[in-house]
Amino acid sequence: MRNLSKNIVVWTACTLVWLLGCPLAFGDTLKVCNTCEYHSVKEAVRKAKAGDVVLVDGGVYLESGIEITQPISLIGRNNPVIDGRNSGQIITIKSSNVKLEGFTVQNVAVSYMRDDAAIRVADRENIQILNNTVLNTYFGIYLQNADNSVVKGNVVKGVNTGKIESALGNAIHVWRTDGAEISNNRVEGHRDGIYFEYVTNSLVHENTSERNNRYGLHFMFSDGNVYTRNIFRKNGAGVAVMYTRDIRMEHNTFEDNWGAAAYGLLLKDISQSTIRNNTFRRNTTGIYMESSSRLHIEGNDFDRNGWAIRLLASCIQDTFRLNNFTANSFDVSTNGSPTMNLFEQNYWDKYTGYDLNKNSVGDVPYRPVSLYSMLVERVPPSVMFMRSFMVDLLDSIERVMPSFIPETLIDESPLMKKINHDSDRKLVQNLR
Amino acid sequence: MKKIIKYVLYDIVRNKIVVAYTLFLLLLSVGLFNLGSSPEKGLLSLLNLVLLTVPLISIVFATTHFYNSYEFMELLVSQPIKRSKIFMSEYLGVTLSLSAALVIGMGIPVMLFAPGATGLYLVLTGVFITFIFVALAFLASVLTRDKAKGIGIALLLWFYFALIYDGIVLFILYSFADYPLEYATLTMTALNPVDLGRIMVLLNLDVSALMGYTGALYKSIFGSMWGIVSAFGVMLLWVTIPLITSRNIFQKRDL
Numbered sequence: 193m194r195n196l197s198k199n200i201v202v203w204t205a206c207t208l209v210w211l212l213g214c215p216l217a218f219g220d221t222l223k224v225c226n227t228c229e230y231h232s233v234k235e236a237v238r239k240a241k242a243g244d245v246v247l248v249d250g251g252v253y254l255e256s257g258i259e260i261t262q263p264i265s266l267i268g269r270n271n272p273v274i275d276g277r278n279s280g281q282i283i284t285i286k287s288s289n290v291k292l293e294g295f296t297v298q299n300v301a302v303s304y305m306r307d308d309a310a311i312r313v314a315d316r317e318n319i320q321i322l323n324n325t326v327l328n329t330y331f332g333i334y335l336q337n338a339d340n341s342v343v344k345g346n347v348v349k350g351v352n353t354g355k356i357e358s359a360l361g362n363a364i365h366v367w368r369t370d371g372a373e374i375s376n377n378r379v380e381g382h383r384d385g386i387y388f389e390y391v392t393n394s395l396v397h398e399n400t401s402e403r404n405n406r407y408g409l410h411f412m413f414s415d416g417n418v419y420t421r422n423i424f425r426k427n428g429a430g431v432a433v434m435y436t437r438d439i440r441m442e443h444n445t446f447e448d449n450w451g452a453a454a455y456g457l458l459l460k461d462i463s464q465s466t467i468r469n470n471t472f473r474r475n476t477t478g479i480y481m482e483s484s485s486r487l488h489i490e491g492n493d494f495d496r497n498g499w500a501i502r503l504l505a506s507c508i509q510d511t512f513r514l515n516n517f518t519a520n521s522f523d524v525s526t527n528g529s530p531t532m533n534l535f536e537q538n539y540w541d542k543y544t545g546y547d548l549n550k551n552s553v554g555d556v557p558y559r560p561v562s563l564y565s566m567l568v569e570r571v572p573p574s575v576m577f578m579r580s581f582m583v584d585l586l587d588s589i590e591r592v593m594p595s596f597i598p599e600t601l602i603d604e605s606p607l608m609k610k611i612n613h614d615s616d617r618k619l620v621q622n623l624r
Numbered sequence: 625m626k627k628i629i630k631y632v633l634y635d636i637v638r639n640k641i642v643v644a645y646t647l648f649l650l651l652l653s654v655g656l657f658n659l660g661s662s663p664e665k666g667l668l669s670l671l672n673l674v675l676l677t678v679p680l681i682s683i684v685f686a687t688t689h690f691y692n693s694y695e696f697m698e699l700l701v702s703q704p705i706k707r708s709k710i711f712m713s714e715y716l717g718v719t720l721s722l723s724a725a726l727v728i729g730m731g732i733p734v735m736l737f738a739p740g741a742t743g744l745y746l747v748l749t750g751v752f753i754t755f756i757f758v759a760l761a762f763l764a765s766v767l768t769r770d771k772a773k774g775i776g777i778a779l780l781l782w783f784y785f786a787l788i789y790d791g792i793v794l795f796i797l798y799s800f801a802d803y804p805l806e807y808a809t810l811t812m813t814a815l816n817p818v819d820l821g822r823i824m825v826l827l828n829l830d831v832s833a834l835m836g837y838t839g840a841l842y843k844s845i846f847g848s849m850w851g852i853v854s855a856f857g858v859m860l861l862w863v864t865i866p867l868i869t870s871r872n873i874f875q876k877r878d879l
Contacts, residue, residue, distance in 0.1 A: 452840050567794065571801045573809040574794055575839065576823055579668070581676055582790035 219243035224272075226251060233258055233266075233274060240264045248272045248295070256300075258283045260290050268294035268324075276300050276329075281308040288316040293323055300329035302359055309334035309361070310348075313341060321346060331361035332382065340371045350381035352405050357428075360405055362387040366394075374399060384410040385427065392416050400425070407432045408449075419444060430455040430475060439465040447473040456497065459484045466490070469613060472497055478520070481507050490514050491613055498522065499565070503601070505530045513537055516610050517560070521578075525565035529598035535560065539607040544591075547608045558606040561597045563590035625709050628700070632717025635696075636689070642721045645681060649729025663738035664829060667746060670730065671825050674750045675818050678726065679757045680782050686718050686761035687778040691771040698879055707875045715762060715867065722754045742828040749821035752859040756817045757782070759863055763870040766877065789816045806841050814855075817862045824855055 222236045222244055223229060230236040234255050236246045242262045250270030256279045260266065264287075271294065276282040278301035283292065290313075297310040309331035313319045319341040325348075326332045332348035335341055348363040363379035366372055368390040375397040379385040385401030388394070388411035400423045401408035408424035409431045411417070419441045424431050430449035433439070439462070446456035456475035457467075462484045469491045472478035478497040479489070483506040493516045494500035500520040503510070505528030512534065517523050518541045537553065538560075545554040564583045568575045577583050590597060636642055652673060657666040693714065700710045730750060734743040764777035793812045797805055813819040827839070827846050845851040 567798065571797045571805065573805040574797045576809055576813060576842065577790055577794060577819070579672060579822065579826065580790045580819070581672070582787050582794065585787070586791075586794075 219245070221245045221247055223247050223249070224253075225249035233272075237264070237266065256280050256282045260285045260292075261287050263287050263289035265291040265293070266295075267291070268296075271296055271325075273298065276310070281306070281310075281312060282329075283311045285311070285313040285316060285319055289318045290316070291320040291322070293320070296325040296327065298325075298327040298329065300331070302330045302361075307331055307334070307361065309365070312336070313338040317341070320344075325349075326363075329361070331365055332363040332379065334362075334365045334367075335369055335372065336367045338366075338369050338372070341369065342373045343375075343377060344373065345376045346378075348377065348379040348382065352381040352383075352403070355405070357383055357405050362410075363401070363404070366391050369394065373397070380404060384408075385424070386410070388412070388414040388417070390414065394418075395420075397421060399423070402426050404428065408446075409433070411436060415439070418442075423447075424449070424456075426450075427454075429453055430458060430477075432458040432460070433462060434460040436461070437463045437465060441465070441467045442469050444470045445473070446470065446475060446478070449475045451476060455480045458482075459487070462487065467492065471495070472500070477502050480504075481510070483507065485509050487511070488513075491611070492516070493613065494518070494520055494523075496520065499525055502526070502569075503530050503533065504528075508532050510534070511536075514607075514611055515539070516613075517541060518610065522562060522565040522568075524560035524601060525569050526561055526598060526601065527569045529600055531600055533600065535601065535603040537605050537607055538603055539610045540603065541610075543606045543608075545606065552608050554606040554608055558603045559591065559594055559597055559601065560603060561601045562587045563596055566597060625713050628705075628710065628713035629717050629720070632693070632714055633721055635693070636717060636721045641685060642725050645685075645722070646725040646729040649726060650733065653730045653733035657733055657737040667734070667738050667742060667825070667829065670734070671746060671822065674730070674746065674753065675822055676786060678750055678753050679786060679818065682722055682754045682757040683761045683764075683778045683782045684775070685722065686758040687765050687775050688771075689718055690714065690762060690765040691774060694879075701879060708871055711762075711871050711874045715758065719755050719758045722758065723751045726750045726754055742825060745828055746825050748856070749825060749859075752856070752863070753817060753821055755863045756859065756866075759866040759870065763866045763873075766870045766873045785816055785818050790819065793819075810842070810845070814858050817859055820855060820858060824852070 219241060222240055224233055224236045224246065232255060233248055233253050237258055237260055240246050240262055245265045245267060248268045250272050252273045252275055254275050254277055256276035273296040274282055276299045278299050282297050282300060292311065300308050300310050310326040310329040311321060312334040315337045317339045319338055321333055321343045323345040326346065327349050328351050333343055333346065343364060350360065350363065352360055360383035362384040363382040364374060364377060365387045370392045372391060372394040374386060377399045379401045380403045382404050383406050385404045385408045386396060386399065391414040393416045396417065396419045398421045402425040404427045406428050407430065408427035412434045414436050416438045421443045423445045426448045431446060449456050454475065455477045456472045456479060458480045460482045464486045466488045471493045473495045474497065476498045478494045478500040480502045482504045485508045487510045489510065490513045496519045499522045500517050501524045503524060503526050505526060507530050510533045513536050515538045517538060523540060523542065540558050540560060543554060543558045545556040545558065547554050564587050653670060656669045657663065660666040660669060697710055701707065727747065731747045734747055760781050761778045764781060765774045767777060768774050813823055823842065824846055827843050846855060
């Protein structure tokens with residue numbers, strides 16, 4: 193407790209020093225509040241020169257069309273609210289090196305022609321958007337061509353009940369940007385939670401994206417990005433990523449993406465990427481893979497999904513190692529016979545083999561594709577016979593004497609025990 | 625007629641098979657609900673049980689009962705009682721006792737562990753399946769005087785509905801995979817009460833999201849009041865058609 197209070201004192205002192213030092217070092221402080229020199233944020237921002245700080249005190253400001261054209265810091269104290277009253281875009285950043293922090297920005301109407309956002313950055317670099325709350329807007333935070341920008345600690349909440357997909361914008365929309373950092377944000381109730389197009393070398397870290405109408409995370413043509421420790425939950429269609437290579441997805445959670453057309457993670461034309469230590473829980477389809485090649489899918493947990501993995505025949509050279517498959521209706525299903533994909537040392541709860549030499553690797557191979565899952569893939573209406581006794585019987589016979597299921601989809605060394613990805617590091621190391 | 629039903633019921637309860645059946649169901653239901661991590665899982669396991677064992681036990685029990693009470697029926701026929709009345713009392717006696725066993729053995733645990741529409745559908749499906757398979761058993765028994773042959777036909781019927789039928793339909797679906805088969809599948813499932821019951825319960829469970837387009841279509845059909853009513857209507861047809869056929873045969877044939 194003493195440590196904590198000490199910390200607080202130190203931090204407060206630091207902040208004070210910074211607050212005092214900042215204007216001295218960079219420029220003037222323009223204060224905005226009811227009794228201050230400026231009553232409107234727009235006016236203060238217009239007057240501010242490069243390096244100034246515009247300090248906005250708590251209160252409701254009914255404004256929109258605030259344009260930042262100088263490298264300033266626009267900082268909110270005591271949670272000031274900027275209410276656009278549905279009269280267009282609220283804050284547009286048209287200068288590099290701008291910092292925007294601590295505001296609640298709300299009410300932007302749907303605009304199909306202009307794509308109005310609460311906060312938009314256009315063609316400038318090094319922008320920091322920190323700890324803002326964006327409520328009830330069309331697009332939330334929109335970065336276009338904004339290299340090396342940081343979007344951190346923001347909450348973007350939309351209202352999507354009863355709205356169709358095309359009447360909604362994205363919460364965080366990033367287009368043609370290099371080196372962006374999107375972290376610790378919480379986005380919900382939009383079309384896509386986080387949307388990337390032509391975004392490269394960026395980091396998406398510890399975000400929570402839930403209850404969006406379409407995708408929790410959606411990216412295309414965005415090479416070299418890293419996605420870690422994000423949570424994607426209850427999104428209309430899960431997460432979809434397309435036409436991209438060299439990505440890393442680690443320690444993310446994909447859960448409760450449940451519905452006739454929902455996926456935990458949909459991969460289309462993804463290559464040379466790593467998907468490691470993620471959790472896929474209660475999704476209709478855990479991972480759906482189409483035309484994806486050279487992926488390393490390792491150390492993931494697939495729990496209680498309808499299909500854990502749907503691997504289409506167009507996928508080649510993918511590796512599945514050290515994953516846990518538990519309580520899924522179908523472990524792996526496919527529509528043909530995908531070639532050169534490797535399954536090894538996974539744990540399958542449906543595995544019934546034995547381990548005579550006690551090396552914790554099963555002595556008989558496991559075939560994760562069941563006959564019925566292939567039949568469903570070929571003839572979708574046959575899904576109505578799920579849990580029919582005949583289907584179980586056919587599956588058991590096929591397990592014993594495989595003749596229809598693809599020969600190439602086989603785990604030659606299934607594990608006997610579930611891997612505990614948190615504490616069994618040693619075992620994992622040994623097996624690697 | 626009431627008197628005959630009462631006597632049949634008394635006779636059935638006295639030979640203790642129905643009591644054992646009740647206890648078996650009770651034990652299994654409670655066990656499954658306690659084993660499963662969620663009530664939904666319990667319901668799914670119970671569904672498999674209802675669709676396999678309930679028809680089997682109903683059909684075997686009803687057939688043996690019918691042959692065992694032949695002498696009693698002959699005695700009644702010599703009295704001034706209509707044959708159809710005798711037949712219907714036998715039918716009602718058997719179905720009522722088996723349904724009571726089902727409702728006590730399974731209905732009570734379901735209502736305790738997983739109350740709701742799905743559980744209700746499950747028990748209703750079970751009751752309907754009992755009625756249907758007892759009717760089928762009586763049909764098998766009136767077709768032949770030979771007890772072994774009768775039980776053979778009854779078992780074959782069970783085998784057909786519980787196993788072979790699904791295989792045939794899957795084969796048909798596989799052969800005609802290039803055609804839109806949604807409505808064909810719907811019709812074919814209606815032709816088997818076991819499938820109809822299974823789908824009705826499954827669609828009310830969470831797994832329906834797995835079923836893609838077909839599932840969505842079925843859900844839109846079975847989800848509506850009209851769909852549920854028509855599904856139970858089809859079940860009712862499945863009771864009445866074999867029942868009336870066998871009653872007609874029973875009325876005309878030489879005992």
